[in-house]
Each structure stands twice: as C-alpha cells, then as structure tokens.
Amino acid sequence: MRKRLAAPAPDEIAEAGGWADELDFSGAALIEAAVLVPIITAMPPGILLTKRSETLSRHAGQVSFPGGRIDPTDTSPEHAALREATEEIGLDSAAVELLGRLGTHITGTGFRVTPVLGLLAERPSLLNAPAEVAETFELPLSTLLDPKAPERRSAEYRGRLRHYWVWPHPTYHIWGATAAILVQLARRLRG
Numbered sequence: 001m002r003k004r005l006a007a008p009a010p011d012e013i014a015e016a017g018g019w020a021d022e023l024d025f026s027g028a029a030l031i032e033a034a035v036l037v038p039i040i041t042a043m044p045p046g047i048l049l050t051k052r053s054e055t056l057s058r059h060a061g062q063v064s065f066p067g068g069r070i071d072p073t074d075t076s077p078e079h080a081a082l083r084e085a086t087e088e089i090g091l092d093s094a095a096v097e098l099l100g101r102l103g104t105h106i107t108g109t110g111f112r113v114t115p116v117l118g119l120l121a122e123r124p125s126l127l128n129a130p131a132e133v134a135e136t137f138e139l140p141l142s143t144l145l146d147p148k149a150p151e152r153r154s155a156e157y158r159g160r161l162r163h164y165w166v167w168p169h170p171t172y173h174i175w176g177a178t179a180a181i182l183v184q185l186a187r188r189l190r191g
Helices: 076-091 175-190
Strands: 031-040 046-052 067-069 096-101 113-120 133-140 151-157 161-165
Touching: 031 076, 031 175, 046 175, 067 076, 076 096, 076 113, 076 133, 113 175, 161 175
Parallel strands: 031 113
Antiparallel strands: 031 046, 031 067, 046 133, 096 113, 151 161
C-alpha cells in the first residue's frame, strides 16, 4: 500500500469528476486549499472522514476530509492539511505518516484542492472543534477497494446537468469533491 500511495501525484487536474467537471474556470482566481486523506491501517482499516457542522456558511453538514484554505503562513499543502486536521479534529500531526499527494481537484465553488495522503497506524483520539466538525467517522477500506461501490450520478444545478460521484455508507451521504477524491484514492490503491 505504501508503494502505491507514495507514487507521484499527476501534474494535471484529476479526472475523477465532480461538480466542476463541466465548469469553466479559465481566467478565474481559484482559492488554494489542501485536505488530509487519513488512511487508518489498524484493523479494520478505513478512511477517516468528517461531517461538517450545520452552522457553517459553506458546505454545512457535508462530508469532507479535514482541511481548508492554504494560509500564507503554510509552507506547503502538507503543512496546511496537517494544521487544519489539528484545528478541526485535534489530530496529532506526529501520528501521521505523510506519503504523497493525489491529483489536484477543482470544486464547483472555486477551490483548487490538493489531497495529501497520510497513514495512521492506530485509531487516533480526536477532539472535534464543534464550530467546524459535527462528527468523525470512517469509510471502510473494503468499500473503497470495491470497484462497484462508487456510483456516478447526475443532477441539474443552476440550469446545467452536473455529474458527480457518490460512495455508499449506511449513515452518511458521501458525494462531490470528497467522493471524487475517494475515487482517485481507490484507483491508486487498485493500481
């Protein structure tokens, strides 16, 4: 798994698809962001995800990875992803083994997201920042590795047909940028 995850990130924008896959951002100033994609290797292995607080002004109640805007004080996307994970869920950055990146994902809301891959040998003790994160949970690695698991769906948004991914989970609706990044991760791991 380490070898596949440590592969260099593609230089181009990821092809995994999302709300942005038909939007034209040429000439637009995108907001740089980074997310940590925490892969827990303890049994049973899984991908750590968050459900955002319902009180947030953007993406309230949605499933996401810990992360956010890259601040001017951040030295890299990795630094930003770890900083945000510590702020949002109390993740100890010393417990994360950074392995590399997935391809950049552009969201329909104008963010250029760099997904940073990190391994966690054990399930961490977490402390959610209630203003940002309502819950943390896991997507089982077995679900991620099942090629039949992700579904491609379509919906009309602002008068245009948009295509996006959805991952099955008994409790949470995993879709959009988070689902597209998970598709990239699944493809990388299945190699």
